[in-house]
Amino acid sequence: MPSKSKKPGSAGRPEPRGAAAAGGAARLRVRKTYKLFIGGAFPRSESGRSYVVNDSRGEFLANASWASRKDVRDAVVAARRAFGGWSGKTPYNRGQILYRIAEMLEGRGRQFVEELRDGGLSREAAEAEVDAAVDRWVWYAGWADKIAQVAGAVNPVAGPFLNVSTPEPTGVVGMLAPRESPLLGLVSVLAPAIVTGNTAVVVADSPLVAVTFAEVLATSDLPAGVVNILTGPREELAPWLAGHMDVNAVDLAGASEELANACETAAAGNLKRVLRPAATDWSADPGTERMTALLETKTVWHPIGV
Amino acid sequence: MMSEMFEYAPAPESRSAVRIEDSYGLFVDGEFVSAKRTFPTIDPATEEVLAEVAEAGAEEVDLAVAAARTAFERVWGPMSGRERAKYLYRIARIIQERSRELAVLESIDNGKPIRETRDFDLPQAAAHFFYHAGWADKLEYAGYGTTPIGVAGQIIPWNFPLLMLAWKIAPALACGNTVVLKPAETTPLTALAFADICRQAELPPGVVNIVTGGPQTGRLLVEHPGVDKIAFTGSTEVGRAIARAVVGTGKRLGLELGGKGANIVFDDAPLDQAVEGIVDSIFFNQGQVCCAGSRLLVQESVAEELLARLKERTATLRLGDPLDKNTDVGAINSAAQLARISELTASGEAEGAERWSPECALPERGFWFAPTILTGVALSHRVAREEIFGPVLSVLTFRTPAEAVEKANNTPYGLSAGVWTEKGSRILSMAQKLRAGVVWANTFNRFDPASPFGGYKESGFGREGGRQGLEAYLAQ
Amino acid sequence: MADALSVTSVNELRGILHGLPGVDQVGVEARAARLGTRSVKNESKARAVDLAISMVDLTSLEGADTPGKVRALCAKAVHTAPGAPTVGAVCVYPDLVKVAVDALRGSGVGVASVATAFPAGRAPLAVKLEDTRQAVADGASEIDMVIDRGAFLTGDYAKVYDEITAVKEACGAAHLKVILETGELATYDNVRRASWLAMLAGADFIKTSTGKIQPAATAPVVLLMLQAVRDFRERHGRTVGVKPAGGIRTTKDAIRMLVLVNEVAGPDWLDPRLFRIGASSLLNDLLMQREKFATGVYSGPDYFTLD
Secondary structure, eight states: OOOEEEEEOOOOOOSSSSSTTTTTTTTOOOOOOOOBTTTTTTTOEEEEOOOEEEESSSSSEEEEEEEOOHHHHHHHHHHHHHHHHHHHSSSHHHHHHHHHHHHHHHTTTHHHHHHHHHHOOHHHHHHHHHHHHHHHHHHHHHTTTTTTHHHOOEOOOOSEEEEEEEEOSSSEEEEEEEEEOHHHHHHHHHHHHHHTOOEEEOOOOHHHHHHHHHHHHHTTTTTTTTTEOOOOOOOHHHHHHHOTTTEHHHHHHHHHHHHHHHHHHHHHTOOOOEOOOOOOOOOOOOOSSHTTTTTEEEEEEEOOOO | OOOGGGGGOOOOGGGOOOOOOSSSSSSTTTEEESSSSSEEEETTTTEEEEEEEEEEOOHHHHHHHHHHHHHHHHHIIOHHHHHHHHHHHHHHHHHOOOHHHHHHHHHHHHHHOHIIIIIIIIIHHHHHHHHHHHEEEOOTTTOOOOOOOEEEEEEESSSSSHHHHHHHHHHHHTOOOOEEEEEETTOHHHHHHHHHHHHHTOOOOTTTEOOOOOOOHHHHHHHOOOEEEEESOHHHHHHHHHHHHTTTTOEEEOOOOOOOEEEEOOSOOOHHHHHHHHHHHHGGGGOOOTTTOEEEEHHHHHHHHHHHHHHHHHTTTBBSSSTTOOOSSSOSSOOHHHHHHHHHHHHHHHHHHEEOOOOOOOSSSOOOOOEEEEEETTTTTTTHHHHOOOSSSEEEEEESSSHHHHHHHOSSSSSEEEEEEEHHHHHHHHHHHOOEEEEEOOOSSSSOOOOOOOOOOEEEOOOSSGGGGGGGGGGO | OOOOOOOHHHHHHHHHHHHOOOHHHHHHHHHHHHHHOOOOOOHHHHHHHHHHHHHHHEOOOOOTHHHHHHHHHHHHHHHSTTTOOSSSEEEEEEEHHHHHHHTTTOOOOOEEEOOOOOTTSSSSSHHHHHHHHHHHHHTTEEEEEEOHHHHHHHHHHHHHHHHHHHHHHHTTEEEEEOOOOOTTTTHHHHHHHHOOOOOOOOOOOEOOOOEEEEESSOHHHHHHHHOOOOOOOOHHOOOOEEEOSOOOSSHHHHHHHHHHHHIIIIIGGGGGTTEEEEEEEEHHHHHHHHHHHHOOOOOOOOGSSSO
């Protein structure tokens, strides 16, 4: 979403990006190394590869990690390991942690505004996106202890049985973050997945925003491995994720039609639940569909007798 | 197996309750139409040919889909939910009125005991239509919108032919879709009888179309561009192929596939009821049930006692003529299925399991397999991992609740599980940890139209029954 | 017959009874209902009817019973129908035992007497024992005692146990049937525990009901008691009989009972020495069915004596 109102140079930045200003008075800025986020840690790609990320004017911003299929594998292992603990937490606790994510995101708002502007958004658009992303976490945080009441039921069966349907998380979800909305889109696919207890491996679209967002997650009491973020070309990584036999679902929000088809075919290998890409207004009210799509209904029967 | 003093005389249900035609056409647009090719359907208890049935080819599938499309656009889609409901209620009533005929027909075509068709399949099939009839005019309260998807292509298995038809057609029609349904190759007759029920109910032509045939007919239906939604119940292998076939078509998909259900018995279980539950879990419908409790996990401290009781009880099962009202175990549905059961069971023995069956004479003609219990099974054995889909129970033991959960979940499937214990908190804890779509605690193989049914993992996705089951037939 | 198994303490008794597997109500009722769908036809049914006749404890337990009524009952017990077996026993109140013994002398039909302050059982132990001794002295070959349900429900299993052993001793050579009065025990778990308690204390038979309380001999209760005698034999080697009583009025009811016996306890119990049916009006229905087999047409009550 290129912005029309983009001015040269990001206003509000403490100092110009790149080399220190001439004159020697200005301080050399300490840059951040953008790495992957796997199992709560920030490793480089095991492949040692990286790729250049430029801003919307084509100027160098950073070398991002170019994740490999082995990073996908490691991320899935981390997500699987985290699944039992995360899905086993009380919904109240998950809700608190999601709310904590909102708090942390709010506190880093300025940083995200800058990174979004580097990606070409106007200040207003960037601020709106950050605000919406914070609000989205707050919104989903509240769902943690309510979705089961909306999606579950005690079913009136014709016999002396208690019959209860409860939604349970599907498991490990592989995701391709939406391309058109670097932060809000990422948040809008992640939050509905993890609020119910799923864990996620997401291939990010905008690497810098995504990795900075990982820093938010890392400081939000979110257990290690619940969200794992990979950066790199999705065409290379997505098929490994979609084909992985220990992944239970894929959200292909950020896939082209061609890639989505390839991933859906690969996903059939272990009958993953597939969310196909669809035109989505990420700023609109999301409804419950993204949550329920990643839930399984479990129905438990027990006789009623004395 | 029975005492001579009290041998039950044969008590056969009369075949005259049903008239089977020599040949059947396809049911398209409210009419029976012939096809270029036919195939025989046989009585698996006698191997006698019952009728020649039309095999739908590309042309016939085209016609059926076109009829469904027209009916969807002109009649069924625009019709008010209230009117659709009344048609479904009518169908439910007619199923009840004709239940004896349908039960006999099902037993003849499928091989399952009349006791089960009479007391389970038929009442459940009628109940499914009643339940979903009531939803037709209340969809706005269900939370999935009120817009139907369009034409549903539905492919059902042979284990509960009419009931699976009801599971598929009732929600589809309630939500305003029209259907092209393909019954299983070996059990087409009750679906064709259902076609006649649609006519008696004066259901508008094209709302329900029945295309009989084999895998090729199924493929044609899945791949047909005029179909908006595929609903399939059957093997995981075919489910995978269908999932690949719909890629890029935008078709909605619901899959209800295989299982390898764990039935877990703790040492404090109500043992006699657990024994009954185990018998129900694996010998009901000759074990040809996707949610069968085909893996018995029994706590070591009670294993010996439980197995002794289970064998004693299994020895009282009466195998034979499906139409005899006292038959507990009927015929296996087909020669192919019998071969698969035999092969897998033999592999269990070869891999080191101990095989036990009660003394029981098998009829000379037809497809029969005695109830079988394999003990000493390890998770690594094929019989603990692959779906046998027959009356064969694999028995494993465990020592602690954690081990039971671990073993139960150690499978790519996730359809059903059972837990037997008198301890309430343990039931709830187990129910929470088992990764399966349905958990029966102190009971097994219970079904109800109000109860959502469907699997985790490779047992498929989507639910059938209950409010949740409507999602599969609404466009949100 | 073996006597009571030695149980050394109240706690041990409680431990045994509460250590029995629980009973799931829905499961046991479903199993009983399914066995109720067995279809017994033709020659099987004919055999079952005669077997059932031989198992009937032909009963009259009314306040209005008289010697005349009991003599008529005894006549019926012996002369059921031409070619038909005699019933298992005649069951009367203690004060009418002598009448019944006289009427049945030489017939091979036994006399059972209810005792122990039947049906409530609310009397001092000494009275109950005297009641029993008198009936035995008068010639009763079988004693149907009632347990103290109050003691059972308060958990005083030792009291129930001791009473049964004492009555058993008072019975001498007479067989002891212990009536659990399952309709007052409220739960299936209690039915199972009471069955074991009676067997541990030396019962030769366990019997469902007095016939004065509803529900009486329901199929699930009988099924549980049949499981109990089956399991008791397996554990202790002694075979105990079962007697459902109350509410069994038709041939269909009786045949359902026999199906339960056959498929739950096993064919060993298809024997009047191990299975009895306490009933009064059942006998005529069995005889009418028998007649139907003989003649091919349905019979009517006018052709059977009312006694």
